[in-house]
Amino acid sequence: MARKRVLGTAAFMAAALTISALGSAVAAPVAPGSAHLGASTPRIVNGNDSAPGDLPFLVALLDAYDFDDEGAFQAQFCGGALTTTTTVITAAHCVVDDETGAVTPPEDVLVGFTRNLKAPNVRTVSVSAIRVHPSYDSDAVTFDIAVLTLAEPVLDITPILPMRPADPLSLVAVGAPAKVAGWGSLSADDDSFPEAFKIGRLVIFPNESCGRGSDFSVAGVTFDGFGSSSASADTMLCAAGVTSNRKIIDSCQGDSGGPLIGGDGGAMRLIGVVSWGEECAITLPGVYTRVAAMADFLISTNALVSLAPTVAPVIDLTVLNTALRVNFTVADDGSAISSYTANATDPATGQVFTCTGQPRVDLLPPFCTISTLVNNTSYSVTGSTSNSLGSSPASATVLGTPIGVPTPGAIRKVWSSNDRTIAVVVRRSFANDAPITSTALSCAPVNGGSTKAAPVRGGMAILKKLRPTYYSCVVIVTNALGSAASAHKLINVTR
Ligand code: ARG
Numbered sequence: 001m002a003r004k005r006v007l008g009t010a011a012f013m014a015a016a017l018t019i020s021a022l023g024s025a026v027a028a029p030v031a032p033g034s035a036h037l038g039a040s041t042p043r044i045v046n047g048n049d050s051a052p053g054d055l056p057f058l059v060a061l062l063d064a065y066d067f068d069d070e071g072a073f074q075a076q077f078c079g080g081a082l083t084t085t086t087t088v089i090t091a092a093h094c095v096v097d098d099e100t101g102a103v104t105p106p107e108d109v110l111v112g113f114t115r116n117l118k119a120p121n122v123r124t125v126s127v128s129a130i131r132v133h134p135s136y137d138s139d140a141v142t143f144d145i146a147v148l149t150l151a152e153p154v155l156d157i158t159p160i161l162p163m164r165p166a167d168p169l170s171l172v173a174v175g176a177p178a179k180v181a182g183w184g185s186l187s188a189d190d191d192s193f194p195e196a197f198k199i200g201r202l203v204i205f206p207n208e209s210c211g212r213g214s215d216f217s218v219a220g221v222t223f224d225g226f227g228s229s230s231a232s233a234d235t236m237l238c239a240a241g242v243t244s245n246r247k248i249i250d251s252c253q254g255d256s257g258g259p260l261i262g263g264d265g266g267a268m269r270l271i272g273v274v275s276w277g278e279e280c281a282i283t284l285p286g287v288y289t290r291v292a293a294m295a296d297f298l299i300s301t302n303a304l305v306s307l308a309p310t311v312a313p314v315i316d317l318t319v320l321n322t323a324l325r326v327n328f329t330v331a332d333d334g335s336a337i338s339s340y341t342a343n344a345t346d347p348a349t350g351q352v353f354t355c356t357g358q359p360r361v362d363l364l365p366p367f368c369t370i371s372t373l374v375n376n377t378s379y380s381v382t383g384s385t386s387n388s389l390g391s392s393p394a395s396a397t398v399l400g401t402p403i404g405v406p407t408p409g410a411i412r413k414v415w416s417s418n419d420r421t422i423a424v425v426v427r428r429s430f431a432n433d434a435p436i437t438s439t440a441l442s443c444a445p446v447n448g449g450s451t452k453a454a455p456v457r458g459g460m461a462i463l464k465k466l467r468p469t470y471y472s473c474v475v476i477v478t479n480a481l482g483s484a485a486s487a488h489k490l491i492n493v494t495r
Pocket of ligand 1: 252253256257275277278281
């Protein structure tokens with residue numbers, strides 16, 4: 001399990017800030033072949049095994065020369081995360097020579113996409129540029145972040161979105177769960193490395209433990225904090241985990257540059273980059289570059305762009321007369337949505353009707369209304385969201401049948417309009433698609449005053465105790481979908 005290692009000089013220092021850099025490559029002695037690793041063997045340090053399909057955006061940085069000679073397992077020197085189709089975020093110390101400050105030439109690095117470094121035919125992508133944060137300080141290990149630009153886009157792997165200042169702070173709040181993943185050492189004490197990456201489940205430490213020296217306890221294990229001489233919560237994030245049997249979970253040598261991941265699903269974010277620690281898995285947290293504080297650099301290197309929507313909306317329908325209103329509910333995936341689109345397909349003819357809505361300025365859910373549909377026809381409706389970069393997957397299909405408000409009848413004949421009473425004969429109304437629940441005659445005095453109404457029964461309605469004036473009368477017919485009014489009729493009421 002031993003792997004030839006490239007280690008930065010700092011790793012050999014007494015109270016070592018354990019960092020490694022390709023730039024100052026030193027081949028560590030290969031440890032004698034160790035015994036088969038049993039189930040209780042530590043990984044990341046005290047992490048879990050990964051499974052196929054896990055964290056596909058996790059990449060291995062490979063020394064291009066070692067890769068050709070000896071394969072990915074020997075060539076891996078750091079981790080990284082694919083954040084767009086063409087960018088990988090890693091640690092600056094992975095690609096800067098500590099002593100000279102020289103940046104590794106891009107042709108010396110390959111980006112490996114594989115879970116298992118010993119898999120046959122590891123997929124690699126060349127690097128066309130390496131850009132290091134302009135404020136990176138290798139002594140203080142501040143702004144420990146760099147962006148690799150890939151020589152060709154990777155279109156089949158979903159990148160992880162870096163956390164931005166506008167993202168919910170709960171992602172990096174005290175005690176928030178986070179994951180770290182990598183092919184780094186399984187223990188600080190020996191040279192034992194996994195073939196497939198490991199995942200460590202960590203919790204975020206308070207800022208006070210990441211530059212102000214405060215203790216912090218995780219599951220009954222008390223950790224010391226880093227003081228201001230070594231850490232700063234402005235640009236760093238401290239995290240560690242504890243297993244159910246009180247072993248400390250931490251990243252370690254070889255994990256550098258790899259992702260610290262917060263959130264789940266569409267809310268998943270790259271919140272940190274493995275940067276440094278003191279030994280591994282002792283009662284001090286690991287220290288990560290705080291990604292949300294690096295947004296300017298990440299935007300300037302195109303490692304952070306707003307994304308096309310990635311989550312399908314959930315839709316529901318409001319049934320209308322010859323129309324369906326489509327209401328959208330969208331989980332936040334960090335993308336800015338510029339339009340909401342819905343399609344209604346008539347299953348019988350295959351004809352598709354469409355509507356598009358814009359984001360709302362109020363807090364009401366966004367919607368659009370598909371019109372010119374045929375009442376009493378069942379349509380299959382789906383919705384999606386989009387911005388200039390693309391569209392979300394379609395929502396689940398919802399069936400909707402437009403049905404109409406009634407077609408009102410009319411006042412056919414005024415039977416009488418004296419004695420302060422009106423009696424009218426009403427022509428039949430049509431229910432359309434929902435039964436009529438009420439039909440009423442409603443009359444309003446034209447020169448102001450209260451409206452009077454009476455039910456229509458047997459095609460007739462009578463209104464009494466009116467004032468001797470002109471009334472404007474309509475028939476109002478109601479079903480479950482709403483009401484419709486007939487044309488007005490002017491009636492002169494006399495004593
Ligand atoms: N600097 C190390 C590397 O190059 C990562 C150290 C992380 N250490 C820790 N205790 N969390 O791989």
